[in-house]
Amino acid sequence: MFHRHIKVLSAICLIILLFSGCVVTSIYPLYTENDTPVFDKELVGTWHQNDDYWMFEKDQDKSENTPDSESKYRLFVFDGKTTGKFQAVLFPIGNKRFLDIFPADPEEANEWYYWHLLPSHSFYLVEIKDDELRLGYVDYESFEDMIKENRADIDYMEYDDRYFFTAKPEALQAFILRCAEHNELTTEVYKRQSR
Numbered sequence: 001m002f003h004r005h006i007k008v009l010s011a012i013c014l015i016i017l018l019f020s021g022c023v024v025t026s027i028y029p030l031y032t033e034n035d036t037p038v039f040d041k042e043l044v045g046t047w048h049q050n051d052d053y054w055m056f057e058k059d060q061d062k063s064e065n066t067p068d069s070e071s072k073y074r075l076f077v078f079d080g081k082t083t084g085k086f087q088a089v090l091f092p093i094g095n096k097r098f099l100d101i102f103p104a105d106p107e108e109a110n111e112w113y114y115w116h117l118l119p120s121h122s123f124y125l126v127e128i129k130d131d132e133l134r135l136g137y138v139d140y141e142s143f144e145d146m147i148k149e150n151r152a153d154i155d156y157m158e159y160d161d162r163y164f165f166t167a168k169p170e171a172l173q174a175f176i177l178r179c180a181e182h183n184e185l186t187t188e189v190y191k192r193q194s195r
Contacts, residue, residue, distance in 0.1 A: 025120035026165035030100045037071035047190035051080035131192035136185030
């Protein structure tokens with residue numbers, strides 16, 4: 001009986017850990033076609049926090065001939081067990097810089113597989129100072145508080161215990177700027193790995 005309670009308690013703790021600090025994602029990117037992506041070489045490199053590593057590289061893929069293709073990053077996120085591959089775009093909104101992250105295409109997949117994907121964007125306020133990368137984002141817990149307090153004035157949906165922003169980029173930008181100005185973003189701090 002005691003072991004059963006311990007297992008249940010452990011499962012509850014694991015769920016709490018998994019969903020605390022989770023970023024709310026969006027079906028639309030944060031940037032618009034009118035926004036100008038920038039490339040900051042200071043972002044290139046490996047950043048770490050405990051067992052989490054974020055490695056940014058300049059995206060060398062020339063197959064896309066779009067205005068932002070010269071400013072894209074490839075991002076590899078290692079969580080201590082597995083690596084996720086992403087595309088990332090850095091761009092300014094007002095006097096702040098934001099990073100929009102989108103999953104890279106899987107290396108082995110067919111068209112049938114792609115039809116079943118609904119990739120989502122995550123976005124972060126970016127501040128780099130010395131050897132410190134600060135990433136600010138809207139997390140689940142903060143967003144739930146906004147919903148309860150009727151401050152979540154943005155289109156969203158909840159599905160399978162996850163929140164997704166469904167607003168268009170212009171509304172997303174207004175919302176994330178408001179969150180940044182009112183210190184409502186959760187901030188993670190990463191240290192640059194020695195070069």
